[in-house]
Amino acid sequence: MTQKKLPEWVPSSGLQLHLTGIHFDAIRLRGVRGEAVVHHLSALTDGDPGPVVREIAGARWTYLLLEPGAGQDFDWPPGAKCFGPAVRDQYVGIPAAHGNTYPLSWRCGAPEDGDFVDAELLHGVVTAQLVSEK
Template identity: 75%
Template structure:
């Protein structure tokens, strides 16, 4: 039986800010838009979309963690905030897998080593979600 290994950047308890562009890049969406994208992502990945951090206070942000450096391959639409190597000194809060991590939590469980959201699939869903409605 293989044991699952948690990435070094996921603490055993609490939560910690991590500089983006090193261990991961992140795409941030606000409130219901983040939940809608996550719903579609979950449907397309048989319920395993990859690591997604949810902030349940303030803007109710959803952070989709993609491979480090991959955010620069896409022109993310307005409404999606990119945290990656092109931006300087941007941090994302990473919660522990269990325990008191308020206001952060893993939306679909903490990641295993090397597990990320598929950046190309996420880009397609974010672009569709944030596209202006035809009038």
């Protein structure tokens, strides 16, 4: 059994804050909306939407991690906050692949090196969800 190669920005234990726009951009969604988006992305990607960090306490934020710089290519609708190189001093907590990482966890397992959420597909899902809520 081969172990997947984790990106350098995934800590070996616990949690670590990372400045967005360097290793990844992030799109943040709150609560049920975030879970619904991940559910739809999973259906469209055969269960592999890419790296998704979820907060299991508080506001229950979902962070979908994109390639660095990819988030700024889209006009994100209200409720979807883009953290990337154009936003100054924004950090996202990254959990380790295993162990106690409360209150953060990987929604679909820790990513392999080079894995990211498809920004165009994510934008389409978030936009379609917003239209269906109206």
